[in-house]
Amino acid sequence: MKKIIIPIFSALLFSTSMDAKVSAIVIEKEIINTNVTPQVVIEKYIDALGGRSKLSAVKSTVSEDVIYAQGIEITSVTKKMGNKFRSVQNVMGKEIMSVFDGEKGYSTQTGQRVDFTSEKIAELKKGKTIDALGFDASKYTSAVETLEGKEYNVLISNGTKLYFDVSTGLLYKTVNAQSSALIKSYITVDGMKFPEVIEAEGGGQKVVIKTSKVTLNTDISDNDFK
Numbered sequence: 001m002k003k004i005i006i007p008i009f010s011a012l013l014f015s016t017s018m019d020a021k022v023s024a025i026v027i028e029k030e031i032i033n034t035n036v037t038p039q040v041v042i043e044k045y046i047d048a049l050g051g052r053s054k055l056s057a058v059k060s061t062v063s064e065d066v067i068y069a070q071g072i073e074i075t076s077v078t079k080k081m082g083n084k085f086r087s088v089q090n091v092m093g094k095e096i097m098s099v100f101d102g103e104k105g106y107s108t109q110t111g112q113r114v115d116f117t118s119e120k121i122a123e124l125k126k127g128k129t130i131d132a133l134g135f136d137a138s139k140y141t142s143a144v145e146t147l148e149g150k151e152y153n154v155l156i157s158n159g160t161k162l163y164f165d166v167s168t169g170l171l172y173k174t175v176n177a178q179s180s181a182l183i184k185s186y187i188t189v190d191g192m193k194f195p196e197v198i199e200a201e202g203g204g205q206k207v208v209i210k211t212s213k214v215t216l217n218t219d220i221s222d223n224d225f226k
Contacts, residue, residue, distance in 0.1 A: 038140040041153045041164055046132050048169035050192030055130045058192070060220040064213040069205060076209075083127035084225040100124050101225040147173070178202055189214045 046052050060081040067074040067089065078087040082102065089096045098107040105116040105124065116124070128134040140155040145163070152163040152172060163173040170193070174181045179202030187196040198209040 036142055036144065036153055037137070038142045038155055039137040041142055041155055042132075042135045042137055044153075044169035045135075045164055045171060048193065049130075049132055052133070054190075054192055055133055058129050058216050060217055061129060062213075062215040062218055062220070063194075063211055064215075065209055065211050068208040068210070079220055079224050080127075080129050081220050081225070082129055083125055084222070085127070086225050099225055100127075101222070187211060187214065190216055192216075 063078045065076040076089045087098045143154045151166045155162040160176040181200040184197040186193040200207045
């Protein structure tokens with residue numbers, strides 16, 4: 001079986017890229033100076049998702065997804081609580097799992113366990129139940145770009161670009177040297193929006209992630225992240 005890259009979209013589906021090296025992605029664009037600050041873009045995004053008050057009240061999430069990669073259908077369930085998560089994918093009868101308990105974590109595949117590096121742990125500790133609440137405006141610069149004839153507010157940090165729809169405030173696309181992800185649609189759960197269909201590309205592979213269900217504030221405890 002070919003190696004399948006399964007991206008974990010955390011703390012911004014955006015700061016965590018797929019584990020692959022890919023060729024540079026060329027995008028037609030026009031960069032324009034803007035007075036729209038990163039904080040303004042972030043706050044508009046949070047408002048578009050449902051508002052800071054509603055998002056902050058979410059203590060846990062369970063996302064049920066189907067991932068389509070190289071003609072293979074992969075089922076996935078991800079539990080999150082604060083900066084803790086447990087993601088389990090089933091691929092042709094085999095289980096792939098990633099777990100982080102807030103202090104340490106690991107991934108398992110084909111019977112092998114690999115502990116997360118100290119660098120990865122330091123980044124994961126910054127995670128939030130709702131990824132958008134983890135944005136730090138001080139880490140970004142902002143611009144306005146025209147992409148495929150449409151205007152976007154863009155946040156830029158360490159070679160990663162996040163494209164936010166000027167009209168809706170919602171995140172539309174993320175791009176870096178390793179991968180890209182396009183959010184095709186959102187679903188609404190209890191008055192809050194979550195990505196529904198994501199098209200991602202990296203390492204010469206294309207992946208489609210479809211979220212079928214998001215459950216909020218369910219019965220999750222620390223035991224789920226061991």
